Amino acid sequence: MNYHWDWGVFFKSTGIGHEIYLDWFITGLGWTIAVALVAWVIALILGSLLGVMRTLPNKALSGFASGYVALFRNVPLLVQLFLWYFLVPDFLPESLQTWFKQDLKPSTSAYISVVVCLGLFTAARVCEQVRTGIEALPKGQSNAAYAMGFTLPQVYRHVLLPQAFRIIIPPMTSEFLNVFKNSSVASLIGLMELLAQTKQTAEFSANLFEAFTMATLIYFVLNMSLMKLMGWVENRVSVPGLIGSNGK
Amino acid sequence: MMDFSQIVPALPALADGMVLTLKLLAMSVAGGVVLGTLLALARLSSLPLLSGLAKFYVNYFRSIPLLLVISWFYLVVPLIYTWLTGSFEPVGAFTSCLVAFVMFEAAYFSEIVRAGIQSIPKGQVNAGYALGMRYDQVMRLIVLPQAFRKMTPLLLQQSIILFQDTSLVYAVGLLDFLNAARSKGDIVGLPHEFLIFAGAVYFVISMGATQLVKRLQKRFAV
Amino acid sequence: MKVRTQLIGAAVIGALVAAPAMAAELTGTLKKIKESGVIVLGNRDSSIPFSYLGNDPQKPIGYSVELANKVAEAVKKELKMPNLQVRYNLVTSQTRLPLVQNGTVDLECGSTTNNLERQKQVDFSVGIFEIGTRLLTAKNSGVKDFADLKGKNVVTTAGTTSERLLKAMNVEKSMGMNIISAKDHGESFLMLESGRAVAFMMDDALLYGEMAKAKNPGNWVVTGKPQSFEIYGCMLRKGDPQFKKVVDDALKATYKSGEVDKIYAKWFESPVPPKGLNLKFPMSDVFKKLVANPTDKSAEQL
Numbered sequence: 001m002n003y004h005w006d007w008g009v010f011f012k013s014t015g016i017g018h019e020i021y022l023d024w025f026i027t028g029l030g031w032t033i034a035v036a037l038v039a040w041v042i043a044l045i046l047g048s049l050l051g052v053m054r055t056l057p058n059k060a061l062s063g064f065a066s067g068y069v070a071l072f073r074n075v076p077l078l079v080q081l082f083l084w085y086f087l088v089p090d091f092l093p094e095s096l097q098t099w100f101k102q103d104l105k106p107s108t109s110a111y112i113s114v115v116v117c118l119g120l121f122t123a124a125r126v127c128e129q130v131r132t133g134i135e136a137l138p139k140g141q142s143n144a145a146y147a148m149g150f151t152l153p154q155v156y157r158h159v160l161l162p163q164a165f166r167i168i169i170p171p172m173t174s175e176f177l178n179v180f181k182n183s184s185v186a187s188l189i190g191l192m193e194l195l196a197q198t199k200q201t202a203e204f205s206a207n208l209f210e211a212f213t214m215a216t217l218i219y220f221v222l223n224m225s226l227m228k229l230m231g232w233v234e235n236r237v238s239v240p241g242l243i244g245s246n247g248k
Numbered sequence: 249m250m251d252f253s254q255i256v257p258a259l260p261a262l263a264d265g266m267v268l269t270l271k272l273l274a275m276s277v278a279g280g281v282v283l284g285t286l287l288a289l290a291r292l293s294s295l296p297l298l299s300g301l302a303k304f305y306v307n308y309f310r311s312i313p314l315l316l317v318i319s320w321f322y323l324v325v326p327l328i329y330t331w332l333t334g335s336f337e338p339v340g341a342f343t344s345c346l347v348a349f350v351m352f353e354a355a356y357f358s359e360i361v362r363a364g365i366q367s368i369p370k371g372q373v374n375a376g377y378a379l380g381m382r383y384d385q386v387m388r389l390i391v392l393p394q395a396f397r398k399m400t401p402l403l404l405q406q407s408i409i410l411f412q413d414t415s416l417v418y419a420v421g422l423l424d425f426l427n428a429a430r431s432k433g434d435i436v437g438l439p440h441e442f443l444i445f446a447g448a449v450y451f452v453i454s455m456g457a458t459q460l461v462k463r464l465q466k467r468f469a470v
Numbered sequence: 471m472k473v474r475t476q477l478i479g480a481a482v483i484g485a486l487v488a489a490p491a492m493a494a495e496l497t498g499t500l501k502k503i504k505e506s507g508v509i510v511l512g513n514r515d516s517s518i519p520f521s522y523l524g525n526d527p528q529k530p531i532g533y534s535v536e537l538a539n540k541v542a543e544a545v546k547k548e549l550k551m552p553n554l555q556v557r558y559n560l561v562t563s564q565t566r567l568p569l570v571q572n573g574t575v576d577l578e579c580g581s582t583t584n585n586l587e588r589q590k591q592v593d594f595s596v597g598i599f600e601i602g603t604r605l606l607t608a609k610n611s612g613v614k615d616f617a618d619l620k621g622k623n624v625v626t627t628a629g630t631t632s633e634r635l636l637k638a639m640n641v642e643k644s645m646g647m648n649i650i651s652a653k654d655h656g657e658s659f660l661m662l663e664s665g666r667a668v669a670f671m672m673d674d675a676l677l678y679g680e681m682a683k684a685k686n687p688g689n690w691v692v693t694g695k696p697q698s699f700e701i702y703g704c705m706l707r708k709g710d711p712q713f714k715k716v717v718d719d720a721l722k723a724t725y726k727s728g729e730v731d732k733i734y735a736k737w738f739e740s741p742v743p744p745k746g747l748n749l750k751f752p753m754s755d756v757f758k759k760l761v762a763n764p765t766d767k768s769a770e771q772l
Contacts, residue, residue: 003331003571004590015634017641074454076412079426079447087440090664101665106623106650109666177311184313188419190628190650195316200651202323203564203629206591212324216312223311264528323565326572335502339574340510341559421515421560431515431523434656435744437685 009207010214021201021211028197029218035114035183035193040176042119047126052156054131065127072124078185080121085113085189110191114183122179129171133164166237173230177223194218252441258432265428266449272346272414272424277407279350284357289387291362302358309355314348315416321348322420341422353410360402364395401465408457412450425449496549498710499576504549511538512561512569512578512705516656518679519737519749520599520702521580530558533737537598537721538579538704540729544720562654563629567591570705577706577717581676583631584703584768593710594703595717596764600757601673602696603632606662606680608689613669615694625650625658625667632671635697655680673700675738675751682747701760701769718766725761 006012010022053065072080089100089109100109137160145155187196198215202208255262290302309317322344329339368391376386396403415426423431426446433442496504503509513530514521520534539556546554559575566582569575570592583601584594607613613622616639626632628651640647650667652658659680662670670677677692684690704721706713724730731753736742738751753761765772 003327016637070455071451074412074451074458075447076415076426076450078415078418079443079450082430082443083447086660086664087443090440098665102623102668105648106666107648181311181313184315185416187315188653190652192651195313195319198316199319199564200628202568204634206567208324208327208568212316212320215316216320219312219316220308224307227311261526322574323568323572326574327568330573339572340557341574344574420565421562423560431656434516434660435523435683437683437745439660 003209004206005209006205006207007210009201009205009210012205014201014204021205024192024197024201025194025214025218028192028194029222031111031186031191031193032180032183032222035111035118035186035191036180038115039118039122039183040179042115043122043126043175043179046119046123048130050123050127051130051134052161054127055134056152069124069127072121077117077121077182078188081114081117081185081189084117085110088113107191110186110189113189114186114191118179118182118185121182122175125175125178126172129168129175130164132171133168134160136167137163169230169234169237173227173234176230177226180222180226181219250441250444251438252445254436254438255441255445258429258436258442261432262425262428265423265425268342268423268428269411269414269425272342272349272417273407273411275346276349276353276410276414277403279346280353280357280410281361281403283350283354285361285392287354287358288361288365291358292365306355306358309352314352314413315419317352318345318348318416318419321345321351341417341420345417345420345422349410349414353406356406357403360399360406361395364399364402365391367398368394397468400468401461404457404461404464408454408461411454411457415450497712499707499713500545500549500716502573503545503554503576504551507551507553508555508557509542509545510557510559510574510576511535511542512566512575512580513538513558514562514580514654515560516654516680516683517581517676518655518682519742520676520679522679524743528558531743533733534579534581534598534702534704536733536737537724537730538577540724541577541579541595541704541717541720544716544723548716563627564653566629566705570707573707576713577704579704581673581702582705583673583700584766585631585700586768586770588705589768591708592705593708593714594705594766594768595714596721596766597701597703597757597760598721599675599702600754600760600769601675601700601702603635603671603698603700604674604677604692604696605669605671605694606659606677606690606692607669608662609691611668613693616697619645619647619669621646622669623648623650623667624669624671625652625661626671627652627655627658630672631698631700632673636671639697656683659683671697675749678749678751682742682745682749687745687747699756699769701756701767701772703766703768718764722764725764730761 010025011020013019014021014024050065050068053061054069056062089097092100104112141159142155145159150158183193184195186193187199190196192200194215198211202211205211287302287305290298291306293299322341326339326344372390373386376390381389414424417424418427418430421427429442429446430439433439513535515523515530517532517534519532521530521532524531542554542556546552559569561569561575561578561580566575566578566580567588570578579598581599584597588594605613605616613619624636624647626636626649633651636647636649639645640649650661652661655672655676658670658672661667663684670680672680674692674696681687681690681692704717706717724733734753738749738753741748
């Protein structure tokens with residue numbers, strides 16, 4: 001077996017410019033975070049809107065939201081990504097198409113496709129969490145609010161949503177972590193995020209084991225720190241008196 | 249402008265891909281549930297070392313992307329195996345992916361099983377012990393049958409997610425349904441049409457399965 | 471009685487001595503093939519016309535595939551295993567080296583350049599083809615050579631020699647190109663065809679192969695001064711002289727008998743699947759020399 005172990009490989013030159021392999025991992029981590037955070041913002045806003053829509057009395061709105069969820073939850077993420085990246089740009093108007101494909105840097109256009117794809121995909125999952133959160137609240141609360149003369153928007157704004165969002169923090173945390181993990185599919189359309197950089201390092205340096213170990217460590221540490229962060233947030237905002245509230 | 253006519257002659261190849269996808273799915277679910285159940289039992293065990301190890305396993309696999317796990321088992325693990333034993337075992341993409349899915353999904357299945365076990369009232373377990381049953385008898389005869397009944401819908405839902413996730417084997421070039429469609433589309437120069445077709449097939453199957461699970465859920469309610 | 475015991479003893483000792491001696495005859499890959507009854511050949515999905523998937527996804531076709539099959543035939547003879555099973559395993563530019571190294575694939579004949587860098591990790595058979603790295607672009611794109619690519623989007627396939635050449639060129643000549651590394655040649659061409667990249671840098675023979683697949687082959691042209699000349703070889707695990715000899719001998723026999731000319735003509739000078747286009751890529755002088763005097767050296771060593 002001729003495998004050359006070399007844990008110092010991360011500090012070696014990549015042979016391209018003055019970069020060392022560690023630089024590739026840092027760039028990759030940067031892209032991973034940039035993809036995940038922006039996709040999460042899209043998912044949170046769109047998913048909350050859809051989640052509220054699903055609980056509304058209006059049939060058309062709730063029907064639209066459940067159709068959205070069905071569509072985005074039943075097609076594999078990778079297929080959705082290919083559709084956004086390869087297919088959708090071809091349906092843009094001519095001028096926009098040229099701008100998207102040629103004027104933008106390839107990394108930028110790939111980034112836009114990934115962020116939109118991941119944002120919309122995750123929105124369907126956020127929507128379900130928000131709906132569950134709203135439906136979990138006792139009916140009496142909204143009835144009481146209506147009886148006090150609250151309008152529908154007011155009921156959501158002041159009674160339902162503030163509580164719903166606080167109860168659903170644990171499942172939302174895991175969706176938030178999923179966005180980071182799911183962002184690795186971007187490597188399959190050539191966006192040089194963490195996994196793509198890892199594969200490139202493995203290929204250029206022939207030190208597969210070291211490269212993949214590094215990537216695993218980075219993902220692990222990233223995930224654990226995000227989990228700690230979310231745990232802290234959860235503690236700060238938990239609803240007193242409910243079972244999950246640590247008695248604070 | 250779209251030309252779907254080329255899909256018909258490609259159907260046999262696409263069907264081969266679907267067979268591979270379903271085979272991979274069935275074997276991964278079976279392996280994942282078995283390993284997941286063992287992990288859940290370990291996690292709930294009173295031995296701190298055992299439950300600590302199980303907890304680490306679950307946290308570990310839940311914090312790294314599936315794509316990375318697939319790459320590990322396809323590219324790196326056989327290398328380590330060869331390095332350790334000095335012999336070349338023809339592993340192949342299918343087995344590598346299967347092992348990756350089993351190991352990865354077990355972490356998720358174990359959380360479902362653990363919740364299922366914890367949902368069984370403690371009194372039943374105590375009653376079992378009071379009747380003189382051993383740990384394995386209590387688990388086998390009292391806890392697990394009820395727990396599995398409760399968690400079947402959740403396990404099936406997770407399996408539907410896994411059905412979609414099997415498409416990630418694209419990364420290692422295994423010719424599953426998606427990769428067969430992509431490769432066919434590439435050869436006949438109609439990548440868009442084949443991609444849309446693949447998406448539609450995934451949608452119909454997983455939507456249909458979801459509806460079935462919902463019906464089962466009503467029937468299975470304990 | 472005593473004699474019998476001694477005889478048995480002698481037989482046992484004989485067997486013990488003979489067993490390792492027999493095992494020593496077959497080593498490495500050949501031993502593995504003998505024991506498992508399977509030889510695993512690496513194939514590509516879109517390296518036209520070297521190794522690609524035609525109508526049957528289980529059976530790759532192409533120039534290199536036919537050469538690999540010659541080797542498989544030779545292995546059958548060598549091991550006296552007429553029923554040896556030949557299995558294909560799909561590889562990409564990025565996975566082919568690790569898969570040969572880690573034992574998944576026994577022999578990879580596709581479109582792999584033999585170079586010093588890779589020789590550190592795997593061994594190569596005698597050369598099976600010669601290419602130059604050039605550009606594929608639309609006829610009306612205005613791109614004539616690499617200098618015209620300044621500030622443009624250029625695609626190449628991840629894990630290829632072209633990727634390294636292009637990335638290095640971009641930095642050294644500060645050309646400001648945006649380089650897309652696609653997963654395989656089919657995807658690279660999709661980037662080019664859909665207008666995301668103005669040119670596709672790759673081995674010229676593969677570029678002609680991609681043209682043969684295009685909706686309108688007449689729209690495309692291979693252009694630019696070759697950035698390197700490279701020799702393709704089949705990859706096998708490093709340090710396995712026994713298997714390498716079988717591989718090399720099989721290829722040399724194919725060259726010597728003139729069969730290679732027929733195989734060459736079939737894939738480079740006649741219509742090929744999927745669209746029945748003729749690549750019209752005559753044998754280069756370098757490759758003719760290579761066929762006359764087979765060598766496993768890389769282009770930089772010659």
